[in-house]
Amino acid sequence: xxxxxxxxxxxxxxxxxxxxxxxxxxxxxxxxxxxxxxxxxxxxxxxxxxxxxxxxxxxxxxxxxxxxxx
Numbered sequence: 001x002x003x004x005x006x007x008x009x010x011x012x013x014x015x016x017x018x019x020x021x022x023x024x025x026x027x028x029x030x031x032x033x034x035x036x037x038x039x040x041x042x043x044x045x046x047x048x049x050x051x052x053x054x055x056x057x058x059x060x061x062x063x064x065x066x067x068x069x070x
């Protein structure tokens with residue numbers, strides 16, 4: 001992971017992470033979803049590792065406010 005990205009939150013599945021990503025992008029915050037699911041071939045791996053929502057370090061505070069995360 002590039003140094004300027006932080007894991008904002010790990011969701012139980014990619015769908016939840018994608019919804020949060022949409023909310024962030026609607027507020028002008030670029031986000032990336034990272035999910036170890038073997039290129040969508042092994043979706044069940046998401047239940048083990050979750051889906052990470054990544055943002056730039058400088059956007060972390062605002063992103064947490066938008067998503068109401070601690």
